[in-house]
Amino acid sequence: MRRSKHTKFAVLIEGLSSELYRYAYWKCRDRIQAEELVQETYLRAWKALDSLRDASAAKSWLFTIFRREYARQFERKRHQEVDFEDLIESPTARPTYDTSSEAFALRRALAELAEDYREPLVLQVLGGFSCEEIADIMNISSSAVMTRLFRARKQMRELLTDDNMGVNEVSV
Amino acid sequence: MNCLEFRRLCLSEPATSTDAYVTHRRTCDECRRFAEGIDVIDGKLQNAMRVPVPENLTTRIKLRQILGDEHKKRGSRPWQWALAASVFLTVTLSGFFAYQIRAAHRYAEAVQVAAIEHVENYHDHMILGGAPGAGAPPQEQFQQVMATFGGRVTGTMAPVERVFICAMNKRPIAHAELPGASGIVTVLYVTGERLAEATEFAGDTYKVMLVPAGSGNLVVLGRPEEPLMDVVKTLKNAISWEI
Numbered sequence: 216m217r218r219s220k221h222t223k224f225a226v227l228i229e230g231l232s233s234e235l236y237r238y239a240y241w242k243c244r245d246r247i248q249a250e251e252l253v254q255e256t257y258l259r260a261w262k263a264l265d266s267l268r269d270a271s272a273a274k275s276w277l278f279t280i281f282r283r284e285y286a287r288q289f290e291r292k293r294h295q296e297v298d299f300e301d302l303i304e305s306p307t308a309r310p311t312y313d314t315s316s317e318a319f320a321l322r323r324a325l326a327e328l329a330e331d332y333r334e335p336l337v338l339q340v341l342g343g344f345s346c347e348e349i350a351d352i353m354n355i356s357s358s359a360v361m362t363r364l365f366r367a368r369k370q371m372r373e374l375l376t377d378d379n380m381g382v383n384e385v386s387v
Numbered sequence: 388m389n390c391l392e393f394r395r396l397c398l399s400e401p402a403t404s405t406d407a408y409v410t411h412r413r414t415c416d417e418c419r420r421f422a423e424g425i426d427v428i429d430g431k432l433q434n435a436m437r438v439p440v441p442e443n444l445t446t447r448i449k450l451r452q453i454l455g456d457e458h459k460k461r462g463s464r465p466w467q468w469a470l471a472a473s474v475f476l477t478v479t480l481s482g483f484f485a486y487q488i489r490a491a492h493r494y495a496e497a498v499q500v501a502a503i504e505h506v507e508n509y510h511d512h513m514i515l516g517g518a519p520g521a522g523a524p525p526q527e528q529f530q531q532v533m534a535t536f537g538g539r540v541t542g543t544m545a546p547v548e549r550v551f552i553c554a555m556n557k558r559p560i561a562h563a564e565l566p567g568a569s570g571i572v573t574v575l576y577v578t579g580e581r582l583a584e585a586t587e588f589a590g591d592t593y594k595v596m597l598v599p600a601g602s603g604n605l606v607v608l609g610r611p612e613e614p615l616m617d618v619v620k621t622l623k624n625a626i627s628w629e630i
Contacts, residue, residue, distance in 0.1 A: 228448050233440045240438050247493075250441055257448045318435035325432065339400070340429050341436050346400050361399035368398040368425065375428070 223270075224261055231277055232257070234342060238278065241337045242285055244326070252288065256281040275348045278338070282352060324374035332367035335360050393418045401425045443497055450500045453592055495586050499595045502575050502606045505555050505562075506593075525550055532561045533626060536576055537601045542625035545618070567613045574622065578603035585619070601628030 232253065239249035239256075259280050260267075267276055325333060338344045338352060346364065350357040388396075388407040393415070396408055401422060412419050441447075523531070525547040530540040532550050548571065551562040555575075565572050578601070585598045589611060596615045598605040605622060607615050 224452065225449075228445050232445050232448060236440050236444060237436060237438055241436060246438075246441070250444060250447070253444070254448055254451045258451050261452045317431060321428075321432050321435040325436070336432075337436065340433050345402075361396075364400065365395060365398045368428075371428070371432070 220264055223267075224257075224264055227260060227264075227273060227277060228257060231274055234274075235277060235281060237341055238337055239281060239285075241325070241341070242281075242334065243289070248289070252281065252284055255288075256284050259284060274342070275344065275352050278342065278344075278352050320375060324371050327374055328367055328370055332363050332370065335363045336367040336371070339364060390415060390418050394421055397422050397425055401429060443500060446500050446504065447496065450503060453503065453590070494580050495582055495597050496588075498575075498577050498597055498604060498606060499588050501555055501577075502595060502608055503593055505553065505560070505575065506573050506608055529563055532563070536561055536578065536603075538576070538626045538628055540626055543621075544625045545621055565618065567609050567618065569610050569612050572607065572609040572613055572615070572618055574608065574618070575606035576600065576603055577606060587615075598623070600626070 235256065236249060236253050239253050240246060243249045243252065256277065260277055263280070267273060325336070328336070335349050335353065338349045339346075344352065346357050346360045349360045349364075353360065388411045390411075393408065393411045396403060397418070412422050526544065528550045529544070529547040532552060533540050535552075545565050547563050547565055549564045553560050553562045561576055563574055565574070577597075581602065582597055582599045582604050585596065588595045588597075591611065594609055594611045594613060594615055596605075596607045596619055598607070598619050600623070605619070607618050607622070609615055609618075
């Protein structure tokens, strides 16, 4: 039984920690905070692992724990706005990071979105969650998620058009 | 589904596979191109968002779990307590490892992680052949092993029970075990980035002290109730280091 718990937890770590970290990074926009939150999330997940009945829901369960932890630690604080350049690591230090001008423009556009729009977009594009799952994670209605995603993509396209990314205007 | 509905849905959930959506995408050329454009942007965005994940993230997560679990291992894996009660003397941590860690506290944390991992698995990393002083009494072997890492044992030491040279992060380390007040104590010495000051990390399973020494750091590890500071004082008094 105990071994089973350890195995389950190891799978959660190996399978989801990278995705969770990247989501955390885009949530916090700070590497140190992101990792601390991810570690804390896993610690809480470990303690609550017995409550995870459906393995297929593990990912959204973990992300939900993360959001609660984020809210507990940071939401009441006034975030210092991070200079966009700070979001980009030194290319020589982080060779795996996409440093193309296109990726730069995309990250800048994403950073310019309002948090309410950016978060569901990150969850969907990076996490691969459906609108229903995002609604559960964010504790809002599915229709609200769809509205936010619609606006997020529309704004992204507008911002990228301004950056001459070759994106055609949306005719919606 | 008309074109307006399709595009609204496409901007909200482009991966949806409802029949109406799929059919419209297949039959309307203009909307298909629109959806393909969204797919391209999403793909590029996904790549752009893939920030590098810290090198030892999973290890640190596991460490937090180990240290945070009050019930862990006490009954089920008692052999690890024997390991936890040993003393690490010298750990050579790779410059590569240090290079990955930006801030000093992050480096200290990484050393702690590596030390605990090493204590739990050191049998897999022992380099038995070629250790200086192999076959000699432990106290003498300890002096010789320390000398290879720039430490000269000149003072009185507690009895050393076992001494190894092991590998950690693909680099050689010295590993010694001493008897402690509540079990065996283990110490590592990590060459590489020297910490500015001593740090202590106490968890439910282990207590770890990092002490700058020589061209690296001593890592002393034992059970939480072990008075590690006494061991550290003994080590500091007994070993002088080449500058």
